[in-house]
Amino acid sequence: MVRMLTTGTTTIATAVKHADVDVISAYPIRPYTGVMNELARMIADGELDAEYIVCDSEHTQFEIAKHAAACGARVFTGSAGIGWAFAHEALVVTPSDRVPVVAMVGNRALDDPGNFGVEHTDVLVTRDLGWMMCWPENPQEAYDLTLMGYKIAENPKVLLPYIVNCDGNFITHVRFPVDLPDEELAKEFLPSTPPPRHNVLHPDRPLSIAPHVDYYWGAEIRRQMDQAMKNAIEVTRKVHEEFNKIFGRGGPPFVEEIYTEGADAVLMGVGGMAMPARAALKQLRREGIKVGYVKLRRFRPFSTEDVVNALRKFKVVGVLDMDFSFGSAHTGGIIFQEVRSALYDLPDRPKVVNYIIGLGGREITVDVMRSLAKEVNEIAKTGEVKQVVKWIGLRE
């Protein structure tokens, strides 16, 4: 094990190296670029043996990744924000072709030219395509979730592409203390060669992949993908168990509860915002106010079971969205919509409110987290919701 002070892009690059990836397709866009810089260095220094392709666009990157994976190679690629949007045509067929591509997305605002601050909308516009999605809280988790990603995506019961999201700057660029395991230990968890699967392009087994499909087949293909996503829930649980056993850490697969003991109200979110939340909630707890935080680690597959079981015991859930869906129900965030929908069938369901926070990469302070925690706690006491969706830190 190596103790390092390093960024999420570096820990992901290390996971990719430990996965002994064969093909990497790179194109620059802030804030994910660092991972590709690091991988290029590793290859140049002989630490990793892989074909590193300098691409001419994100569309090229993801098309390369798809076809390399279709030929049986283990691949890595990635992008951010509008680059991810440019790759969209290649992104849509990767899940239906059922190839286990692993990609990093350095989350970045989509719509404002040049706004490179974090926002989760870039990846969430892709939420319905069949890509698996997870959010590490810090660079340490970025390593863990990346290494696990290969194991989950390559499982023959899954065979879906996998995204590791990273909050731009906060996780991609800030150096944290992390423990990176030795390569041997990583190999024990993830062998260099993926398990065999039926859909590999090779002259020894001629087959055609992705011929033209019409309405006689569309529903069945979607249902297969649906099943793969459902299978991914069980596979993810097993992979976490195995990871925890080998590495002695790794956390729960879908939902992590933080300071929830004795709390009536919780905040909930994905990615790095769990860090200021931890600090704030610990302080409040010392001051006698018990509010919890529920960290959603994986958004696709969305484990309804885990989310409902975690949230059903609370009176109020305040979902923090670093994204927004214009004109949506209650005109709120995307994760809010989904969490609220998951809880609908509970006979005694918590109230769900939504805080729009950190848009365009705006800072998230411990103080803001404290005030939001107090606010949900207040709702839990009074039972009164004044505003379902609230923008935080907005100049009005």
Added chain:
Amino acid sequence: MVLVAVEFDGRGVTQTALLRAASDIICAAADREGNPSLGYERYDDAPDRVGVPIKGFSVISKYEIPKDQAEKDAADAALPVDQVPAPVCDLSHYKDCYEEVAGEAMLYEPRSVDAVLVYDDTMVRGGEPWAHIGLQAIHEKLKDGGAIVVNSKKDPEFLLNFIQPTNKRYILATIDAEGMDKIFVVPLIGAMLRVAPGIVSYRSVIYAIKDRYKAEGLKKAEVVKEAYHKVKFIEVPPAKGPIQLKRRSKRFEEFPTWKEMPEGIVVYAPPVNTPNPHYKTDTFRTYRPVTDPAKCNKDGLCWLYCPDSARSPDPEKLFEIYVDYCKGCGVCAEVCPTKAIKMVYELDFKEARLW
């Protein structure tokens, strides 16, 4: 409320525009009677390919079909075309009828049709438009008692040899439509009026045609009248006993389930040299290449230039065609330096029947 429908069967590209034309004429005639309609070409036929069997449709909703429609049409057809009375546009049931016909709008093919107009008589053998569908019989969607009207110089009795047996009763009619008018759907529709009365009235068609072809309108209307009188037809009784077919269309339930399909849109490849067993392309064919052994110099150009890989490489067999796959494009006949290959009309072959 009654739903009636007409199917048009043509060949891709060369006859695509004529699917639209026939549908437009029939829908315009229905419109003149105040009956709402839908006209469309089968969506999954596009992109159409040269020679592929394609279909178009008119679907009409009307309050009722007058019992004496055939007599009324016969009386109109006895008149000179410029003296045929105008149809009455009765809109009293329009909203009801519109809802009925619009209820059929989310389909690629009508559930059933009253008449089938066939543009190329070799198509009476049925059509295989796509790989997974199988061979669709020409009367696949025909209602019991409906009519098949074929553009053909042949008699109905002759064409009957090539049509799959069916438990339905139907009228089989032929008219040399191409010999009567370049826009041969005009005489085909005229023939249909006689053998499938009640879909649209004779007089509404005459007015729709006159309107559509403007200066040539009266001339085209004469063609309708001529076809109405000239059409040859027979009544085909239902086949007796169980029907055995070696090729037929696949039913929805026969397709593999999502659990049976290999994941990732995968299809396992056919062995080398083995024509794709799941898709026979012989229903593209109107003319079949035949090699004269006396003229063949065995240079193999017919094999070399076949775009469909549909010839054997064996010179001793004169590079014989794979009869289930040759689309009848005629490239082999064109490239043959000794003119040893003739393109022969498909129905001259007894074994051209596909059942």
Added chain:
Amino acid sequence: MSWDKIEIRTLKDVPKEEYFVAGHRTCQGCGPALACRYLAKAGGPRAICITATGCMYVANCSYNTTPWAIPWMHAQLGGIGSAVEGAAAAYKAMMRKGKLKKEEIHVIGLAGDGGAADIGLSAISGAMLTGHDHLIITYDNESYANTGIQASSLTPWGAWTTFTPPGKMLRLGNVRVKKDLPKMIAAGHPNVRYVATASTSFPFDLMTKIRKGLAVKGPAYVQIHTPCPKGWKYPPELTVRIGRLAVETGMWALYEIEDGQFRLTFKPPKRKPVAEYLKLQGRFAHLREPDIRYLQEQVDAACKQLGID
């Protein structure tokens, strides 16, 4: 290499085996289907073919069946360069690392003219820059035929398409001049050791060029002129004759650029007037005498430049 020789001079040299078999939904007399058949023969059993969206995708492979006896996969429109790049890199890396048995697998990318010349050259330019071994083939039928004949940047001057219909105001149809894609690729990527043009009406020349493109180290590019009865509006039996006339009139030239050396592989003994080529095709039916004269002048100049005249 999985073949004993590169040059195909006579019918005896043409493999009897069919790797692109009968039973596909292409047009009667389809030129691109002929290109598929020839490329599969030339490539042989250790080749894989990746095809971008277009006729040769939609018409050939409808789900549950395939006419490809060799491994085949679809690539997104605009992604053919990336697709072959991914496949070639995958094999190279896996073989080097001992994850896959070492052998030569021929990676062939196939795209139509729209799927090659448009969408920013469909990532072909990027794929030509790397050292990966693959061959990109464009079947050039001079329009987006799969979507119902729309102009691409390889549609010739004066041609009817549904996006360039000759009308009362705009008489000429397509007024853009056909992009010279093979020359662009050769000129812009000096590392590329083999660029060639071919025609389905010259199959020996075509198959030889495909093998040369596969045999050469690194990326290669071959553009095949493939007559299209649907888009060019001619009876299907004329496919071979029209393809030949294109070359005989100078509307299409057969050449190769090997290690930077340009060579005509066929020189028509006496060039025929372009009118002979145009008059067989409905897409040029609206052209008048002066238009044809103009086109003739353009072709004459091009032929002079190429050394055909």
